[in-house]
Amino acid sequence: MSSSGSARTVDARLSGFATLPWRRIILVVLGATIAFVTVAGAYKTLTLPEGERYSGDFWIDQIVNGLGQGAILALIALGYTLVYGILRMINFAHGEVFMAGAFISFFFADAYLKSGFLDSNTYLALLILLVVSIAGSTLVAILLERIAYRPLRNAPRLVPLITAIGASLFIQNAFRGFFGPQPYGYPLPTLLQGSIAIFGISVAKVQLLVFVTAIVAMVVLQIFVNRSRTGRSMRAVAEDSEIASLMGINVDRIVVITFIVGGILAGIAGVLFALTFQQVQFTMGFKPGIAAFTAAVLGGIGSIGGAALGGFVLGVLQAVGPPLLLTGFGVPSPFSLKDAFVFLVLILVLVFRPGGLLGSGEAEKV
């Protein structure tokens, strides 16, 4: 009797201990620590002695560059989020869909440079490059869906995930096999070289093009999803594919269209990326792919607005975060910690908002 009595006291004490809102306490302490470190780091960085301190122009340049990067990430992130919304699967080969478009358009860009067409008819040439890149990316996306994902539509979730990783490696190595491992220089038309001043801020012309194109693409996507008949079907399938099919929606068709839309966006991102960095290589899809996936999760996977926001936030964070928070603490080479920094932010966002910035607020099982 006595032993069971003492056990009950321990239980009672434990339950009293357990009834404390631990989750909340940990969150508050963590939040306070982060806020303190952020403010202290930023304060220390911004009040470094004259000469060691970054100039105002520095921060403006970093933000402009970050937005340009973010626009590309956002376009790729939309592909992840669309597919996730419809199929609840992570298409890890999406980075390669992006690479395929950029790589295939390179051969046209290079030919146009050599023939002089790129500089004599820049707008037409850019349009053709865009179309070629979109065609390349879309083709790869459709093949992926047909060959790698559709047969596994009803398999356990882990199966298409592993398949996606396998497909990613396959596409990378196929490009390596066809075109070799070396980087290729992507030409930039003379018209897009140099920079222009907007409100006194110097912005590279390419970056402006990237930004405007990305915004236009996102607006068109938003209209397509919200206003068109197909868009409505997509939303219905995302809501519940079984009911949607009972209502007469051809789910297979909607899935293919989703992959096509993702491919189109990735193709646009591919040309923009290639024009920004003027280099394509078979490995180029991997890192932006991971970064864009991060952006999609950061914004709330499955949410279109979230992916766009996540992309821009991530782009700016990469450029501004490390110098702002780490320089003040005397961390050497803050930019080499860029990736670590971004993932730290991702973890923290997910701790406080498990569904991402614009997500449902609940954790999605990925």
Place this chain on the structure above:
Amino acid sequence: MKRRPWLTVIATVAALALVASACSNDDDGGDAGDGDTETAAADEFGTIEVAAGEPINIGTLMVISGADAALGQDSQNGAVLAADYLDGAFDGTDGQLLGHDIQWSHEDELCTAEGGQAGGTALAADPSIVAVIGTSCSSAALGVADTIMSEKGILLFSPSNTNPALTSEEAHQPFYARTAHNDRIQGAVVAEYALNEQGATKLATIHDESPYTQGLTAAAAVNFEAGDGTVTVQEQINSEDTDFKPLLRSIAEGDPDVLYAPVFVAACSLILKQAAEIMPDVTIMASDGCMSSDTLKNAGDAVDGVFLSSPDISVFQEGEFYSNEFIPAYQEQFGTEPTSVFHAHAFDATNVLFDAIEQVAVENDDGSLSIPRTALRDAVFATSGYEGLTGIITCTELGDCATDVTIGIFEGPNWPVEGGAKPDTPVYSDTKSLDDVL
């Protein structure tokens, strides 16, 4: 359980032998190879027996696939040409060494530590391998292939590793040597050029995760500061990144006169293009890891006025043999101009190795050969005053066989590679000895 005593005995003998060899190396590393028959009998790493009519098996461990394949294939070609020249002529048929053919075992080191591990282990597992010419990349050797080979007593002789750590007191492995220059010299010449010829007072450097780039930037920074210059920042990148603009923008804040970024082709061409945009007034310098036709193609106008340091091959181009016999033979057999700079170093390393084999191998009555491993290593390390394509080769105790090195500085686009503008001669050139630099 019964085997235990045996193991103990073997282990003790091996340990004693190791200690003995360590002592003897320190004492008389200089005059090994003089007692053929005695050393052949008892060598703690054993003796390679080559039966009559069997070939002598020599390994190569170069990067022969992937983005840096041009570097490794070029060295491999240089080594293979040395076997061709054994009969005194570049005629496409290999000569013989002590009446035996040469057989090559080519392995790939992928220019990574993992590749060095895999390729090195494959070669070390083959008991017929006499020695290995390699590796191409320092990352494949440092702490990986150099250790694997030294544990087995197989000489690893690199024509193209330049990282200082490989032959430093702390990290040198007993069976590792190289005919490539030590980057302490290259870094010193870069610093000297920046200080004296560019009049720079402030230097910024960028390296990536590879030991090659870290060794170079460290050497340049130390020598730059020794010359009363200031190093504003030493940054690190990830070689697979594409957007270096945030980093370059932050480097520009320090207002350096010279940016030294000796990274490899893909990252290098990106940095050249992005730096041209962000810091047009800063002089950009890099090193031979960036010197490639691909960089010229990819970076376009951005290579103009970019200074690359590299071993000055115009020094060996002055040699009649190099220009009139070696290069034509290379072109005829491989159908291309040399794709990188280390073919001559590989040719030299292989010839030094052949000479050492001739010195220490015991020719038995039945036509077989016995090559004692430690004696072979000692004979290579004892090389002194050998006249090679790349200059006079004298090996130090720590395995540096190129002690006096001429480094040239080449101004883009006049780089001595396919696609570079002519004349591809250096704008500055200096010969330094390992003892002269920090």
